[in-house]
Amino acid sequence: MMPLQILQPSVRVDLATWCMTGSDITCSEKRLRQLDGVFADAEAYRRADPERLVYSVQAHLPVDDGTPGGLFFGTTTIEPGEVGGEYFMTRGHFHASLDRGEYYWGVQGEGMLILMTARREVWAERMVPGSLHYIRGGTAHRVANIGAGRLIFGASWPSDAGHNYDEISRTGFAARLMNVGAIPTLIPE
Ligand code: M6P
Ligand code: ZN
Numbered sequence: 001m002m003p004l005q006i007l008q009p010s011v012r013v014d015l016a017t018w019c020m021t022g023s024d025i026t027c028s029e030k031r032l033r034q035l036d037g038v039f040a041d042a043e044a045y046r047r048a049d050p051e052r053l054v055y056s057v058q059a060h061l062p063v064d065d066g067t068p069g070g071l072f073f074g075t076t077t078i079e080p081g082e083v084g085g086e087y088f089m090t091r092g093h094f095h096a097s098l099d100r101g102e103y104y105w106g107v108q109g110e111g112m113l114i115l116m117t118a119r120r121e122v123w124a125e126r127m128v129p130g131s132l133h134y135i136r137g138g139t140a141h142r143v144a145n146i147g148a149g150r151l152i153f154g155a156s157w158p159s160d161a162g163h164n165y166d167e168i169s170r171t172g173f174a175a176r177l178m179n180v181g182a183i184p185t186l187i188p189e
Helices: 042-049 164-171
Strands: 009-014 021-022 025-031 055-060 069-078 103-109 111-117 122-125 132-135 139-145 151-158 174-180 182-188
Touching: 021 025, 021 055, 025 139, 069 139, 103 139, 111 132, 111 174, 122 182, 139 164
Parallel strands: none
Antiparallel strands: 009 021, 025 055, 055 069, 069 151, 103 132, 103 151, 111 122, 111 139, 174 182
16 A cells, blocks of 8 residues: 655744745734824824834745635744834734624733723733733734733634724724833723
8 A cells, every 4th residue: 555645844833933834825024114194192103113013923824815714823923112102013904894803812911801892891801921812803902012022922813804994093992001100001091
C-alpha cells in the first residue's frame, strides 16, 4: 500500500511573539496619519509625529474574505504611547455580518479590551498574557495598550465576519479609555 502524504506545517507561530511565518499571511501597519478622527484630542493629534507607528497586524487568511465557514487568525502588536492622554489603540469595529463572534487573547504586555453593544453599552476587560476574551456577535471591539511596553494579542474570527468601520468612525465608542493620573479610566463620551 502507498503511504499517505505527511506534510510539514505551512505556517509557524513564534510562541514568544506570536509572529507568523509561512503561506497566506498578510501584514499591515497603522501609523498616526492613518488614524485621523480616532483620538479625541484633535490638537494633540495634530502636534504628534504622523509617521509614528501605532499598531501592526499580521493575519493568516487561508480562504477569501467573505467565505462562509472558514476562520482567520491574526496577531496585533500595539506600540506604547498616547495622544492627549488617550492610549494608543486599534480603530475598533463591528463585524459587517453583525452576529459573528471572535476570540482575542493576551500574549504580551498590558491592555484593555473595550467592548460596545449596538445599544452603545460599553465595558472593558483587562488584557494580560494568557487572558482569553470571547467577543460575542453584535459587539464592537477595540484594544488599547495601557502598558509601558508593546502589547501583543492574538485573534481568531470567522472568514465571513467582515469589518464595519463606518459605524465607529461616524459615532465612535460611547466611552474612551484615558490615562487619568496613571490609572486607565473609562470615560463616557
Ligand atoms: C485583530 C482582529 C483583526 C483586526 C485587528 C485590528 O487582529 O480583530 O480583524 O483588523 O485586530 O483591529 P482594527 O481593524 O479594529 O483596527
Ligand atoms: Zn473583529
